[in-house]
Amino acid sequence: MIGLYDRLARPLLHAFDPEDAHRLAIRMLKFAPLPRPASDDKRLATRAFGLNFSNPIGLAAGFDKHAEVPDALLRLGFGLVEVGTVTPLPQAGNTRPRLFRLDADRAVINRLGFNSEGADAVLKRLAARAGSGGIVGINIGANRDAADRVVDYVNLIERFAPVASYVTVNISSPNTPGLRNMQQAAVLDDLLARVVDARERVARSAGPTPVLLKIAPDLSLSDLDDVVGIARSRRVDGMIVGNTTVMRPASLRDAEAKESGGLSGRPLFALATRMLAETYVRVEGVFPLIGAGGIDSGKTALAKIRAGATLIQIYSGLVFRGLGLLTEIKRALLTALERDRQDSLKDYVGTDAASVTAEPWPR
Ligand SMILES: Cc1cc2nc3c(=O)[nH]c(=O)nc-3n(C[C@H](O)[C@H](O)[C@H](O)COP(=O)(O)O)c2cc1C
Numbered sequence: 001m002i003g004l005y006d007r008l009a010r011p012l013l014h015a016f017d018p019e020d021a022h023r024l025a026i027r028m029l030k031f032a033p034l035p036r037p038a039s040d041d042k043r044l045a046t047r048a049f050g051l052n053f054s055n056p057i058g059l060a061a062g063f064d065k066h067a068e069v070p071d072a073l074l075r076l077g078f079g080l081v082e083v084g085t086v087t088p089l090p091q092a093g094n095t096r097p098r099l100f101r102l103d104a105d106r107a108v109i110n111r112l113g114f115n116s117e118g119a120d121a122v123l124k125r126l127a128a129r130a131g132s133g134g135i136v137g138i139n140i141g142a143n144r145d146a147a148d149r150v151v152d153y154v155n156l157i158e159r160f161a162p163v164a165s166y167v168t169v170n171i172s173s174p175n176t177p178g179l180r181n182m183q184q185a186a187v188l189d190d191l192l193a194r195v196v197d198a199r200e201r202v203a204r205s206a207g208p209t210p211v212l213l214k215i216a217p218d219l220s221l222s223d224l225d226d227v228v229g230i231a232r233s234r235r236v237d238g239m240i241v242g243n244t245t246v247m248r249p250a251s252l253r254d255a256e257a258k259e260s261g262g263l264s265g266r267p268l269f270a271l272a273t274r275m276l277a278e279t280y281v282r283v284e285g286v287f288p289l290i291g292a293g294g295i296d297s298g299k300t301a302l303a304k305i306r307a308g309a310t311l312i313q314i315y316s317g318l319v320f321r322g323l324g325l326l327t328e329i330k331r332a333l334l335t336a337l338e339r340d341r342q343d344s345l346k347d348y349v350g351t352d353a354a355s356v357t358a359e360p361w362p363r
Pocket residue numbers: 060061062063065084085099108110112114139170173214242243244264265266268292293294295313314315316317
């Protein structure tokens with residue numbers, strides 16, 4: 001099925017405007033008769049945040065923003081699917097065009113701006129699949145015009161904790177003006193205190209729901225000191241490093257690179273992996289990390305794990321490589337385990353963090 005998709009559907013999707021192609025891909029997943037996937041090799045099994053993952057490869061937030069196809073995505077073989085970002089109220093996001101494929105750079109720029117069908121619609125879909133198994137996390141964000149953004153996050157935690165495997169607090173999208181300022185120490189401390197408090201309140205009925213924090217790769221290292229310190233003291237369960245970047249590496253060649261928005265894909269790999277390693281050394285094993293940004297091969301997946309990721313997430317790589325990327329990563333991880341005579345990926349996590357942080361800063 002994956003081979004068929006990659007041979008037929010992907011070339012077709014590339015002929016469309018990127019946003020139309022994305023809608024079409026979602027529609028295909030809604031109606032495709034997907035067989036149950038073969039069980040993953042036991043050596044790929046990963047435990048993090050109190051959850052068991054059949055493999056460590058996740059679909060990053062932003063592909064299935066409205067939770068339309070989480071079960072189809074699990075059937076394709078992802079170990080976790082993060083739906084969202086969802087905002088409390090429906091909102092349209094920015095005007096089109098707002099999604100750009102940089103073919104020459106194997107990159108994507110998006111300035112979607114949290115287009116969301118809103119919490120009611122997404123909640124209904126997740127509630128309908130509750131108990132179906134598989135790890136489905138929800139990524140939450142504030143409405144652009146929220147009077148109090150912290151209140152938005154607290155409400156979303158309360159509503160989604162009962163139906164999601166985990167909740168990601170996304171304060172790192174570059175496309176909602178001012179959102180990333182919530183990464184500043186005083187604001188973040190207040191936000192996380194109230195978010196974790198809300199999680200504790202609902203835990204009595206919903207059970208424990210891990211809360212993760214997703215950060216931008218564009219933080220300064222002194223901001224990162226603060227963010228990790230606060231995440232540790234407020235006892236979040238993990239962090240995702242990270243979101244798209246507003247930087248434009250000098251290597252970009254595609255004419256679309258001039259578009260504003262968040263850049264993802266291959267040119268993000270070095271920066272995102274450096275920030276992951278910097279986060280790993282600051283977290284000192286207190287909680288696990290999810291590494292995202294620029295994974296487009298088995299090699300870059302393993303490098304992400306070695307830089308400090310217990311789990312990884314992919315998005316842009318799928319645009320260029322198709323679902324064969326997922327198969328390739330699984331195969332590459334198993335080949336590494338065989339070569340090194342290991343029986344779990346645990347021993348790779350963070351082995352290169354110190355050396356990555358000693359390199360010159362990626363440009
Ligand atoms: C089109 C698009 C939409 C995205 N939307 C979201 C989003 O709604 N919420 C979020 O936290 N991240 C979003 N992201 C960021 C991804 O989840 C991921 O962190 C980032 O793209 C880096 O991974 P990649 O290089 O594998 O794409 C989006 C990325 C893309 C390309």
